Amino acid sequence: MPGVHLIVGSSGNSxxxxxxxxxxxxxxxxxxxxxxxxxxxxxxxxxxxxxxxxNLLHERVDSGEPETRKGIRFERGVQVAAPNIGITGKLDLxxxxxxxxxxxxxxxxRGKPKVSDWDEIQLCAQALCLEEMTGxxxxxxxxxxxxxxxxxxxxxxxxxxxxTLQVIADVAAMLASGVTPKAVYDKHCHACSxxxxxxxxxxxxDNSLQYVNRLFSTEDxxxxxxx
Numbered sequence: 001m002p003g004v005h006l007i008v009g010s011s012g013n014s015x016x017x018x019x020x021x022x023x024x025x026x027x028x029x030x031x032x033x034x035x036x037x038x039x040x041x042x043x044x045x046x047x048x049x050x051x052x053x054x055n056l057l058h059e060r061v062d063s064g065e066p067e068t069r070k071g072i073r074f075e076r077g078v079q080v081a082a083p084n085i086g087i088t089g090k091l092d093l094x095x096x097x098x099x100x101x102x103x104x105x106x107x108x109x110r111g112k113p114k115v116s117d118w119d120e121i122q123l124c125a126q127a128l129c130l131e132e133m134t135g136x137x138x139x140x141x142x143x144x145x146x147x148x149x150x151x152x153x154x155x156x157x158x159x160x161x162x163x164t165l166q167v168i169a170d171v172a173a174m175l176a177s178g179v180t181p182k183a184v185y186d187k188h189c190h191a192c193s194x195x196x197x198x199x200x201x202x203x204x205x206d207n208s209l210q211y212v213n214r215l216f217s218t219e220d221x222x223x224x225x226x227x
Contacts, residue, residue: 001073001096007156010050012215019086019175020081020083020086020087020088021040021087021088021168021171021172021175022040022081022087022088023087023088023089023122023125023126023129024085024089025039025040025093025171026118026121026168026171027118027119027122027174029167029170029171030041030116030118030121030122030167031188031192032188032189032192033174033181034180034182034183034184034198035180035194035198036171036174036175037175037179037180037181038180038194038197038198039194040175040181041158041175041178042180044194044197060175061207065082068098071092071097071098071099072095072096072097072098073095073096073098074093074094074095075093075094075096075152076092076093077090077091077092077097078090078091078093078094079091080126080130080133081129081133082128082129082131082132082133083131083132084132085128085165085168086168086172087125087128087129087168088129089126089129091105091107091126091129091130092106092107092129093105093106093107093108094106094141101136101137102131102136102138102139103134103138104138104140104141104142105123105126105127105141106122106141106142106143106144106151107119107122107126107140107141107142107143107144108144108146108148109143109144109145110146110147111145111146111147112145112147112148113143113145113148113152117160117163119143120143120154121160121163121164121167122162123141123142123143123154124141124154124160124161124163125164125167125168126141127141127156128161128164128165138156139151139155139156140153140154140155140156141154141156142154177192182208183198183199
């Protein structure tokens with residue numbers, strides 16, 4: 001079948017030699033580093049209404065058949081990997097200009113545009129995968145938001161690329177450490193599907209270590225025995 005599925009990686013590295021970070025981990029890290037560690041290191045997962053809605057959107061997009069319209073080839077559910085920078089995943093949609101060969105990734109989002117640049121970072125990471133696999137530059141992509149039903153164009157500037165590489169390095173370091181960050185409760189916690197498993201309110205106020213240290217403190221013991 002013609003199109004992006006026929007692209008083979010130019011890197012000589014074996015993907016079995018290194019643990020590649022799923023692209024989804026970047027978004028999990030953006031939402032909450034603890035959530036990212038729980039999912040990708042501790043293999044904890046649970047669905048809620050928001051994640052189920054997002055899953056349905058992506059399943060609908062990924063299930064579409066490849067097609068060509070007006071000189072553009074549309075490939076859906078494209079598997080990619082970039083061993084040199086350590087990431088892998090599945091792209092919602094890649095558009096390929098038949099005449100120029102230019103690739104244009106499109107990421108579908110359940111909600112609406114965000115104030116932060118995390119969606120742009122995830123999309124840029126997709127572009128980096130395509131670049132490593134094809135050897136060609138991917139200059140732009142787009143984010144499509146379900147709430148606004150509108151595409152938002154994204155240019156992969158040097159600044160965005162550098163920020164994306166830094167985030168990938170931060171996520172890789174956290175996952176390699178095997179350490180799950182402590183719970184920090186904030187207003188976003190109730191939107192997390194892992195809220196009940198994480199217990200951020202409870203764990204943030206957990207003083208058990210201090211209690212045990214006080215219980216077995218030598219100073220306290222000496223004071224009690226000398227009275």
